[in-house]
Amino acid sequence: MTSRIAIITGSAGDIGRAIAARLSNDHDIIVLADLDLEAATRAAEKLGDGFVPMKLDVTDADSCAAMATATAAMGDVVTLVNNAGASRAVSLHSTSVENWQLDRSLNLDGAYFVFQALADQLIASKGAIVNIASVNGMGVFGHPAYSAAKAGMTHLTKLIAVEYGKYGIRANTVAPGTVRTQAWEDRAVANPNVFEEAAEHYALGRIVNPDDVAEAVGFLASPLAAAITGVCLPVDCGLTAGIPALARTFSQSDDY
Template sequence: MGATIAVVTGAAGDIGRAISARLARDHDIVVLADRDLAAAERAAAALGPDFVPMALDVTDPAACDAFAARVAGMGALQTLVNNAGGVQAESLQSTAAAQWAMDRALNLDAVFYLFSALADQLKATQGAVVNIASVNGFGVYGHPAYSAAKAGMIHLTRLIAVEYGKFGIRANAVAPGTVRTQAWEARAAANPDVFREAAAHYALGRIARAEDVAEAVGFLASPLAAAITGVTLPVDCGLTAGIPALARTFSQSADY
């Protein structure tokens, strides 16, 4: 079958690098796909020789097709992780049409484009797809266009699981809560207490690490999850299970 390949999009970011490092345990080559090739090259240099940086704009269907052709010449694609994402709009009232379109394109349309481009390769290996969604796809935590797109991603994951299951392809999603990444640093600069304030809403009293997300991806991509498809696994330190402060208020019990 040749070298086994994993593709991680948005691989130059904190979560992307952690996922890539985790998948290297189970794959011969990890392709670090990112719109910023220089950043992907720096990540590859730091991670080691089994990591291959490639430029990719996941919002461009033609670019996704060309990327798929390059990957096909490298070996057998076993795992696709759609991790690239980002946010423009902060509130629904302040969202412009262009911001809505940008958030949707990056967080939803891109998943469809790249999966479609790589589907035949994944069929050949009965491979796995892991989409990086968000708790924002479950409830209202701000960033409306991003949230709507992540909700769409969660449903697209189910669509892939159901329609492509007959080919042996498994599709699952991971939904992180707050993770300390570069994207959060501007908020932390404006409010140094932002991570402490966020942690207060989580049952475990902390926010997730990039490595926590990566381990969930590694599990879902592995044979350990051979019977799991169409699910979304929150990696959120308990946020979607319930908020301690609310439980304490509603019950008037100090046990929460």
């Protein structure tokens, strides 16, 4: 039997590690592909057997090609999770051309580069792709260049779904709301109550945790989602459905 491989980019991070742990339930090898090889190696050691750290810069097509060569020798790549992502610029006013390009490169171009490098292997395996976008790609919540790139990533998902569906490839997007991760460190220092304040806007009264995202990815990558492709699934505790405080203001009803 050939090994079933899942590749997760940015997998040394908090959400990536949770996805890796979830996908180990139904994959033989989990490739923890990250720019930070030391952190990926630490994560692999902690997660246990079957987790393989790998250096990857998603913004570098040659690095993506090198990863594809390595995984081709390991087994069948059946799942790709484009999870590497981050944002630098917080508002349009404070965005520089350089920051715009960096955010676009990491959050949009990177997902395309990784897909492009692995397309043949995913065709061969009739594989599944899950792109980790964000609620920021669906509405305006700050971080404009990142948000535009995540909206582009959601469209890239549809492009793959429609053009590669004939090969049996499925592609879907997961759009998380606020998740407490290292990406929030600076904001948590600036405002120690940032997560409590954010939670007040969510219908469920809480923010998302990494395992919430991982379960959605696990489902979309599995045969349970065999007829689902090209969709964007918000994992956002209701944020994109509506904001209770606004509904209260608009309706002047305490029912919200």
